[in-house]
Amino acid sequence: MEESALTFVSLDDRIEALPEHPSYQIMPTHRVRWGYALVAVSGTLALLLGKIWSHTPWVAFAMLALLAIEVGGVIVVITAQLPSFKLTFAHQRREYAETLDFDLPHHDGLIAWLRSFPQGRLAAMSTFANHRLERFRSKLPLMTGGIEKLGALPVLAALVVQFKDMQWPPHPSWLQIALFAGLMFFYWLCMLLLSQRFRLELYDALLKRALETHATGSRNK
Numbered sequence: 432m433e434e435s436a437l438t439f440v441s442l443d444d445r446i447e448a449l450p451e452h453p454s455y456q457i458m459p460t461h462r463v464r465w466g467y468a469l470v471a472v473s474g475t476l477a478l479l480l481g482k483i484w485s486h487t488p489w490v491a492f493a494m495l496a497l498l499a500i501e502v503g504g505v506i507v508v509i510t511a512q513l514p515s516f517k518l519t520f521a522h523q524r525r526e527y528a529e530t531l532d533f534d535l536p537h538h539d540g541l542i543a544w545l546r547s548f549p550q551g552r553l554a555a556m557s558t559f560a561n562h563r564l565e566r567f568r569s570k571l572p573l574m575t576g577g578i579e580k581l582g583a584l585p586v587l588a589a590l591v592v593q594f595k596d597m598q599w600p601p602h603p604s605w606l607q608i609a610l611f612a613g614l615m616f617f618y619w620l621c622m623l624l625l626s627q628r629f630r631l632e633l634y635d636a637l638l639k640r641a642l643e644t645h646a647t648g649s650r651n652k
Contacts, residue, residue, distance in 0.1 A: 437548040442634060445541060452534065463507075465504075466507035473498070473501040477494045480497070541637060545641035550646075556634075563631060
């Protein structure tokens with residue numbers, strides 16, 4: 432039995448219920464999670480040791496050991512992902528074509544479900560989704576700036592500036608640590624906003640497509 436009224440919540444629930452192609456699954460394996468844990472824990476301990484006990488003789492040896500553990504964690508992550516990691520053009524094209532074949536019937540089913548609702552409701556939601564999307568696109572640059580247009584170049588430049596004077600063992604100040612934590616939090620917020628924008632774009636595209644097919648079906652009757 433269909434819902435009595437179409438809402439953005441019901442549309443989002445339908446989208447979330449769609450099955451995903453195996454290539455979309457990004458949940459790391461048990462081995463990869465262990466590798467990430469080794470990198471995070473050893474890196475954090477090395478940072479704290481270098482900051483709190485920087486003048487203690489044994490700290491340098493402890494930090495070297497933690498660095499070796501961190502490198503080992505990176506190796507674990509890389510080797511765990513190598514068996515399923517292929518970068519050939521033919522493989523990437525074939526995998527993308529497989530995902531399109533997998534997604535098409537589910538997309539058509541979602542459009543058919545939307546068409547079961549009155550055309551006026553679809554038009555109202557489509558207009559509102561498009562309005563909110565335009566506002567979202569105008570506000571997002573206030574946080575993300577022009578990084579989407581500039582690409583990776585400003586990120587690489589920032590890394591060069593940050594690490595050009597780096598020495599071993601590192602001695603970041605508490606202010607630098609706080610700023611780095613704030614930067615990571617800000618990055619997470621930006622990713623959250625981008626995720627919301629992508630979902631809003633999907634709402635807009637689906638509703639417009641449903642309206643088009645609704646109108647085409649009405650003319651053909």
